[in-house]
Amino acid sequence: MSAEPVATRELALAGASAPAVLPQTGRKGEIRIANVVKIYGSEATGVRAVDNCTFDVPAGKITVVVGPSGCGKTTLLNAIAGFHSISSGTIHLDGALLCGPGRPKADPGPDRIVVFQNGALFPWKTIIENVAFGPMMQGRMNKKEAFERARAMLAEAGLRNLEDHYPGEISSGMRRRVEIARALMNDPKVLLLDEPYRALDSLTKSVMHEALLETFDRNQVTIFFITHDLEEAIFLGHRVVIMTTRPCKPKKILSVDIPHPRDYSVLTAKRFREYLDETVEAVHEEALKAFAAGERER
Amino acid sequence: MLLGFALFLAFWYLTVEVWKLPRFAQMPGPTTIITEWLSSDPTYGLSIYSPEYYQHIWVSWRRVSIAFLLATATGVPLGLFLGWSQPFKEYVFPVFELLRPIPPLAWVPLAIIMFQGSETPIVFLTFLASFYATTLNTMLGVESIDVSFIRAAYCLGAKRRQVFWHVVVPGAMPFIFTGLQISVGVAWFSLVAGEMVSGQYGLGYLINTSYTMVQYPTMVIGMITLGIVGYATSAAVRIFGNYLMQWRTRELGMGGDK
Numbered sequence A: 001m002s003a004e005p006v007a008t009r010e011l012a013l014a015g016a017s018a019p020a021v022l023p024q025t026g027r028k029g030e031i032r033i034a035n036v037v038k039i040y041g042s043e044a045t046g047v048r049a050v051d052n053c054t055f056d057v058p059a060g061k062i063t064v065v066v067g068p069s070g071c072g073k074t075t076l077l078n079a080i081a082g083f084h085s086i087s088s089g090t091i092h093l094d095g096a097l098l099c100g101p102g103r104p105k106a107d108p109g110p111d112r113i114v115v116f117q118n119g120a121l122f123p124w125k126t127i128i129e130n131v132a133f134g135p136m137m138q139g140r141m142n143k144k145e146a147f148e149r150a151r152a153m154l155a156e157a158g159l160r161n162l163e164d165h166y167p168g169e170i171s172s173g174m175r176r177r178v179e180i181a182r183a184l185m186n187d188p189k190v191l192l193l194d195e196p197y198r199a200l201d202s203l204t205k206s207v208m209h210e211a212l213l214e215t216f217d218r219n220q221v222t223i224f225f226i227t228h229d230l231e232e233a234i235f236l237g238h239r240v241v242i243m244t245t246r247p248c249k250p251k252k253i254l255s256v257d258i259p260h261p262r263d264y265s266v267l268t269a270k271r272f273r274e275y276l277d278e279t280v281e282a283v284h285e286e287a288l289k290a291f292a293a294g295e296r297e298r
Numbered sequence B: 001m002l003l004g005f006a007l008f009l010a011f012w013y014l015t016v017e018v019w020k021l022p023r024f025a026q027m028p029g030p031t032t033i034i035t036e037w038l039s040s041d042p043t044y045g046l047s048i049y050s051p052e053y054y055q056h057i058w059v060s061w062r063r064v065s066i067a068f069l070l071a072t073a074t075g076v077p078l079g080l081f082l083g084w085s086q087p088f089k090e091y092v093f094p095v096f097e098l099l100r101p102i103p104p105l106a107w108v109p110l111a112i113i114m115f116q117g118s119e120t121p122i123v124f125l126t127f128l129a130s131f132y133a134t135t136l137n138t139m140l141g142v143e144s145i146d147v148s149f150i151r152a153a154y155c156l157g158a159k160r161r162q163v164f165w166h167v168v169v170p171g172a173m174p175f176i177f178t179g180l181q182i183s184v185g186v187a188w189f190s191l192v193a194g195e196m197v198s199g200q201y202g203l204g205y206l207i208n209t210s211y212t213m214v215q216y217p218t219m220v221i222g223m224i225t226l227g228i229v230g231y232a233t234s235a236a237v238r239i240f241g242n243y244l245m246q247w248r249t250r251e252l253g254m255g256g257d258k
Helices: A008-016 A073-081 A127-138 A143-156 A172-184 A202-219 A230-236 A264-268 A270-297 B002-018 B030-038 B051-084 B086-099 B104-114 B119-143 B147-155 B160-197 B203-212 B216-244 B246-253
Strands: A031-040 A047-057 A062-066 A088-093 A096-099 A112-115 A190-194 A222-227 A239-243 A250-255
Touching (some): A031 A073, A047 A073, A062 A230, A073 A112, A112 B147, A127 A143, A143 A172, A172 A202, A230 A264, A264 A270, B030 B216, B086 B119, B104 B119, B119 B160, B160 B203, B160 B216, B203 B216
Parallel strands (some): A062 A222, A062 A239, A190 A222
Antiparallel strands (some): A239 A250
């Protein structure tokens, strides 16, 4: 990772102006977000959370959405997941309409699985019951099959010997990893991660990042990742979408040409720093706006 | 805990038997009570040796058990549906809230008119207070469930009915058991009210008759017995709850790393 190509600077600049809309590929899990608007409350007086937002989430890649807290990026994720409706625009998943005109809200389903900010492993079910939950509910597997598959899935993720514990008994970092294993049990088209590592300390976070990248390298599942941490975004993402503060829409789209598999040595690489330098100003600008707006609201 | 009891007994002993404060003139002291309670030949005819004593406990306990089980069997499902279904709540909850403030004592005449004999009215009164506590806590339990759990279940492909059984019921469980503990407490509370009005046995009846017959030590024995039996039943509910919610006990045992 330390060997830097000569043309670093040019590559970085080429990445900085990545197109919002991409040509279609054969992989599953491609999301196309087009002109999406979300207004909370009435058209005239309501809060405009998302405004005319257009960008693509390419299949089989990690797309990270960065923006200041409360900018409306979670609203977007909730629309894709099917928890919230949108006011106008369309969202397609692999060419099929998730939500759009005449169908304001998508149905939640196992093709798009959310990993929540505070974690949502069921505390009353053991780890293995949690992981086996999806296929059993869908009636795809009986209990024995689901447990076997879950055990294999946990082993693959390096989470052996946790099966019979309750989520409350393991560390929060472990819980996040179990939750991702639970999601992958359903063979989803896309994983939607809503600031999953926000509450973790920075040391645990770095372990989580490597675990997530490892999982990605194994499964090549499309990942839609929300964060307000720019360093995290560039470290994880193939594609980083920097959002404006409320109303939320892409301010800058960046494709990060650091090859996968990545590890933590990337953080000190010159190219990584250049990406960071290039984007930090844009993010800071939005953070300032968000801060000022927050002050006004009060 | 022992120190607390010791202090309480000492206070009782000092106020009644040593200082003989005027307010406490009619009150029997702890030594009188204890000798009476443990005597094989009690002055007022009731101690741990008399079968009648156990008859009173048994009758009261049976009434509370029936009422408590009925209240649980109806209150838990009602509370679950109130919390789970908004339309159902809109129909039922206002009526529920209107009936709830009516104290069990106010139901006494109606209960006597409505039900035959002396047993059913008492059970009914005991049931009422229990039922409100259970229903309300269960409903709050459902409403307190983190929406992420429900969303996660839908994401993982669960149907509405499955979400109800796998998320709503276990998620409300801690509140349900808090409710049941309160419920068993208020059951004893309204039982005594009912027994003072009618019936021939029971601890409430015992307290009331010993009062009218100026058997004050027996009256206090009845009160202490109520305390002990009430404590035991609510401890039993708690133990059963902890058994059902091992995930929670183990989590709390970990020191709450959240």
